[in-house]
Amino acid sequence: MTGELSPIPDNIPVSEFMLNDFYGRDPLRESRDPFTCGLSGKTYSGPEVAQRVDLLSRALAKEFSWAPNKGTEWDKTVAIFSLNTIDTLPLSWAVHELGGIVSPANAAYSAAELKHQLLDSKAKALFTCLPLLSTTLEAASMAGFPKDRIYLLELPVQLTGGASTPAQYKTVSQFIESGKAHPKLEKLNWGGGESGRRTAFLCYSSGTSGLPKGVMISHRNVIANVLQIKAFEKDYRGSLPAPENYSRYSEVSLGLLPQSHIYALVVMCHAGPYRGDQIIVLPKFELKTYLAAIQNFKIHSLFLVPPIIITMLRNHEICKTYNLSSVKSLFTGAAPLGVETATDFIKMYPNVTVRQGYGLTETSTVVASTHPTDILLGSSGTLIPGVEARILTPEGEEVKDYDTPGELVVRSPSVVLGYLNNEKANKETFEDGWMRTGDEAVIRLGPNNTEHVFIVDRIKELIKVKGLQVAPAELEAHLLSHPAVADCAVIAIPDEAAGEVPKAIVVKSGSAGKDDEQTAQSIKKYVEEHKARHKWLKGGIRFVDAVPKSPSGKILRRLIRDQEKEQRRRAGAKL
Known part of the structure; x- marks a missing residue:
């Protein structure tokens, strides 16, 4: 052949x-x-x-x-x-x-x-x-x-x-x-x-x-x-x-x-x-x-x-x-x-x-x-x-x-x-x-x-938006320089048009305001002003009390993805 x-x-x-x-x-x-x-x-x-x-x-x-x-x-x-x-x-x-x-x-x-x-x-x-x-x-x-x-x-x-x-x-x-x-x-x-x-x-x-x-x-x-x-x-x-x-x-x-x-x-x-x-x-x-x-x-x-x-x-x-x-x-x-x-x-x-x-x-x-x-x-x-x-x-x-x-x-x-x-x-x-x-x-x-060959999942952490790579670590480092962010993790969520889009899981800092929507918009704008369009937080932001991590400090992304998947299932979203 x-x-x-x-x-x-x-x-x-x-x-x-x-x-x-x-x-x-x-x-x-x-x-x-x-x-x-x-x-x-x-x-x-x-x-x-x-x-x-x-x-x-x-x-x-x-x-x-x-x-x-x-x-x-x-x-x-x-x-x-x-x-x-x-x-x-x-x-x-x-x-x-x-x-x-x-x-x-x-x-x-x-x-x-x-x-x-x-x-x-x-x-x-x-x-x-x-x-x-x-x-x-x-x-x-x-x-x-x-x-x-x-x-x-x-x-x-x-x-x-x-x-x-x-x-x-x-x-x-x-x-x-x-x-x-x-x-x-x-x-x-x-x-x-x-x-x-x-x-x-x-x-x-x-x-x-x-x-x-x-x-x-x-x-x-x-x-x-x-x-x-x-x-x-x-x-x-x-x-x-x-x-x-x-x-x-x-x-x-x-x-x-x-x-x-x-x-x-x-x-x-x-x-x-x-x-x-x-x-x-x-x-x-x-x-x-x-x-x-x-x-x-x-x-x-x-x-x-x-x-x-x-x-x-x-x-x-x-x-x-x-x-x-x-x-x-x-x-x-x-x-x-x-x-x-x-x-x-x-x-x-x-x-x-x-x-x-x-x-x-x-x-x-x-x-x-x-x-x-x-x-x-x-x-x-x-x-x-x-x-x-x-x-x-x-x-x-x-x-x-x-x-x-x-x-x-x-x-x-x-x-x-x-x-x-x-x-x-x-x-x-x-x-x-x-x-x-x-x-x-x-x-x-x-x-x-x-x-x-069937590719069934990614072991690596990369997010692919319209075929372009987005490294969670890069976005996380940028988000941590925002005054309202104390800790964060970035994961991929499914998107029908782009394949995947980034979503941020954020722990607010003490200086963050009480209005979550206003804080989220400020964080999104911060990314949009410094990063290419495919790296924007099109998946949104979810505020949490703590980012799940292993004893060594490694972000437990699979756990976060599973939590997100369960939330989307409950909301009737396409998984």
Whole structure:
């Protein structure tokens, strides 16, 4: 059903792998355009992208006095804080051509959150976009980051309202133009194993618990996962007819999800173009714009998260006014998709195959995926080539039986180098190539007698709001700095649209007023003023006399969740 995993190059950067036909990618000159703007239609062919990367790398080398084979990757770290653009990945690959690191930041970040990433990553330059410029400048001021190292990625006029770019900020287009005047750079001279040792992307994740940590993703990690994804579907795609004007099968895919998120970064932005697919890039989700892009570009594959699927179901009358007949496949990840939701979607769109995948930032994305010929709703699919998995009991014993839950532990060439400057988290998460996912899973046999992975619960404390991670510890630390909060705990409660939302359990301090509603509003506002929207306390606040804790002081989250569940049951809420 799946193909054999190809040898994984270990002496080249991601950019070389993506832009050179020698490493098995769909030939550049025969491929669809890699990235096309879903608003303006602006696009570049594969060879044009390669040329833009070359010119951009020359200009960056001149701007920062960087050279491909001088210094370490940590001397050449570039942060990208932007809405999706067609130049985000070419910019990333230009940095990789210089042997540098790209650290993508979530476009929903507040200034304080961006400041943390700038300081932790020790970024030397920052690329942003006009709509996020004010947040960027605030974060830069807080971090002591030089304003003359802030640059702009251009967005379509539909998003900027025709506003002109401030003259003091150099744009990616200006860099590319100036690159024509600079000499061609020498190639990176890497020996065997080098791409497995060097960090390509520094993505921020809460890991299995705690505050956001820099995840060091090597060039080989990304290359490996792209080859794993290709091998998983090679035979299936090879059996499909080539579209008109193309010599082999390829498709048009949606590039809506944030390019800072590992799901979009690897699955869409690397695996897609590598296989010859065209990615229709949308800066952010807006229902009618999204539907228009599907209709106008005849998109075949939708890469989504469950909240967008729910939005489509709730707005079926609007969706019916657009021609979505080109869509043949829907792939969802970042958060579990319920069987009921998947079934409802199939009823409305019977010609669309619904698939699901499972992965983490720490596995450089995909661990398991639904094969197009082996669909089992509710399942995260089967392990992709090159991945090994174990299910462990809390005592560390390996589970041998089907339908028996335990922690999913995986080993794969895509498992990352580790967390930046965090040995404690590294010891808790990684051991001898194995990675503890913090997720409780079971293995079940599917109709085709294949082993499917079902994620049944999270052992880790993370809350997932629309596929975005929220660390309770981060919110708790922030809440404790509010004068009305003496103690607190943050848990997830179910939400039909977002999957989960944070709820705070709060012990009021002596200085808090007697009006609980007024105090709650003050606390909510405090979070909203300092945190990204997905971290807001949409689940509300409940005041208690004491937060349940173990003798060692650890918050008893499971007990709190059980209490909340019982309260919702009594109130008749959906559990």
